[in-house]
Amino acid sequence: MTRDEVLAAIRRDDTIENVDLSGLDLSGADLSGGRFENTVLRKVNFTVAKIQRTGFTGCDLFGAIMAGVDLTGVIWHKMNLKGVILREAVLREAVLTGADLAGADLTLADLSSAVLDHARLDKAVMAGAVLNWTVLYQASLVDADLSGADLTRATFMEADLSGARLKGCKLHKTFLRDCRLPGQDFRGAEFIMVQAGGADFTGCDFTGADITQSDFSGADLTGAKLDAVKGKRSVFLETTLTAASLKDARLYQSCFDKSKLKRADFSRADIEQAIFTRAFCQGALFIGANCAYTDFSHADLTAADFGSARLYRTKLHRSLMDHVNWEGANREAALGTDPDLAEAENW
Numbered sequence: 001m002t003r004d005e006v007l008a009a010i011r012r013d014d015t016i017e018n019v020d021l022s023g024l025d026l027s028g029a030d031l032s033g034g035r036f037e038n039t040v041l042r043k044v045n046f047t048v049a050k051i052q053r054t055g056f057t058g059c060d061l062f063g064a065i066m067a068g069v070d071l072t073g074v075i076w077h078k079m080n081l082k083g084v085i086l087r088e089a090v091l092r093e094a095v096l097t098g099a100d101l102a103g104a105d106l107t108l109a110d111l112s113s114a115v116l117d118h119a120r121l122d123k124a125v126m127a128g129a130v131l132n133w134t135v136l137y138q139a140s141l142v143d144a145d146l147s148g149a150d151l152t153r154a155t156f157m158e159a160d161l162s163g164a165r166l167k168g169c170k171l172h173k174t175f176l177r178d179c180r181l182p183g184q185d186f187r188g189a190e191f192i193m194v195q196a197g198g199a200d201f202t203g204c205d206f207t208g209a210d211i212t213q214s215d216f217s218g219a220d221l222t223g224a225k226l227d228a229v230k231g232k233r234s235v236f237l238e239t240t241l242t243a244a245s246l247k248d249a250r251l252y253q254s255c256f257d258k259s260k261l262k263r264a265d266f267s268r269a270d271i272e273q274a275i276f277t278r279a280f281c282q283g284a285l286f287i288g289a290n291c292a293y294t295d296f297s298h299a300d301l302t303a304a305d306f307g308s309a310r311l312y313r314t315k316l317h318r319s320l321m322d323h324v325n326w327e328g329a330n331r332e333a334a335l336g337t338d339p340d341l342a343e344a345e346n347w
Contacts, residue, residue: 003029010034027065306331318342 001009001019003026009016010031017037027047035055043063051069060080067087071094078098087107094114101119106126117137127147131154139159148168155175162180171191178198186206194214201221210230217237221244228248238258249269256276267287271294279299287307297317301324308328315335 006034007031318345 001016001021001024003024006016006021006024006026007029010033013033015035015037016039018039020040021044022040022042023044024041025045026049027045028049030050031054032050033053036057036059038058039056040060041064042060043065044061045065046069047065047067049069051066051071051074056074056076056079058078061084062080063083063085064081065085066089067085068089069086070090072090072092073094074091075095076099077095079096079100081096081099081101081104083103084101085105086109087105089106089109091114092110092112094111096114096116096119098118099116099120101124102122104121104124106124106129108128109126110130111134112130112132113134114131115135116139117135119136119139121144122140122142123144124141125145126149127145129146129149131149132152134154135157136155136159137157139156141159141161141164143163144161145165146169147165150170151174152170152172153174156177156179157175158178160180161184162182164181164184166184166186166189169189171189171194173193174195176194176196176199179196180200181204182200183203184201184205186204186209189206189209191206191209191211191214193212196219197215197217199216199219201216201219201224203223204221205225206229207225207227208229209226211226211234212230213233214231215235216239217235218239220240222240222242224241224244226244226246226249229246229250231249231251231254234251234254236254236256236259239256240260241264242260243263244261245265246269247265247267249266251269251271251274253273254271254275256274256279258278259276259280261276261279261281261284263283264281265285266289267285268289269286270290272290273293274295276294276296276299279296281296281299281304282302284301284304286309287305288309289306290310291306291314292310292312293314295315296319297315298319300320302320303323305325306329307325311330311334313333313335316337317335318337
């Protein structure tokens with residue numbers, strides 16, 4: 001079919017189906033109200049075309065050019081969108097369930113409130129894209145480029161972001177539950193009030209990041225660097241931080257209940273009023289740390305180093321303290337086991 005034949009079919013309200021329109025130039029065309037079913041539209045040029053209210057069912061849009069096109073509210077289930085060019089396109093409230101967007105160019109695209117569950121976005125370029133309130137359930141974003149993207153309130157549930165580039169991303173109230181993010185570079189990132197429970201952050205670098213009130217419950221941060229982070233009231237409930245570095249971190253009133261902190265380094269960290277109850281801190285370093293009013297009740301502090309730490313009103317109720325180094329610390333200002341509480345606990 002030619003361009004004119006396609007436009008004529010749309011005017012007649014005909015369904016365009018089972019045809020190959022690869023390479024056709026539909027730039028600037030008004031395709032409103034058109035219906036394309038099982039149509040091959042590879043590398044078709046849709047630049048400046050009107051596609052709102054246009055139906056695409058089971059179509060192949062490999063490499064199609066849709067830069068700047070308004071696709072608000074489109075519903076594209078399991079579509080082949082590999083390599084499609086959607087630079088600066090508007091995809092607000094779009095439904096792209098199961099879509100294959102591998103290698104697609106979504107630079108500066110607006111995907112606010114879009115649904116991309118089970119979508120494939122491996123090696124897609126989404127630099128500077130807006131994903132406010134976007135849902136990416138079980139999506140694959142391996143090696144995707146999300147540099148500078150706005151991920152405010154986006155939901156990445158069980159998504160694979162291995163190798164993705166997230167430098168300069170805005171992660172505010174973002175949901176990263178059970179996601180794969182090993183080795184990510186979050187240095188200096190704005191990572192505020194993020195829900196990251198169960199996520200894989202092994203080997204990640206959060207140096208200097210703002211992780212205020214973020215929740216890492218059940219996450220794996222083995223070997224991660226959190227030096228000098230701002231993490232007031234952050235939650236690390238049952239989190240694995242084995243051999244993690246948290247030097248000079250500001251973690252006032254944060255929770256590390258039942259966390260695995262073996263060989264973790266909290267040197268010079270501010271953990272005032274933090275909760276380390278039942279935490280596993282074997283060999284952990286708290287050298288020069290501010291542990292004032294911190295609760296280590298029932299924690300395993302075997303071979304930990306509290307050299308020169310501030311321990312004013314620090315709770316050490318029934319803590320395991322074999323081979324702990326207290327040199328230079330004001331241990332006399334700490335609170336030991338409370339006999340009445342211990343009796344009540346054994347009741």
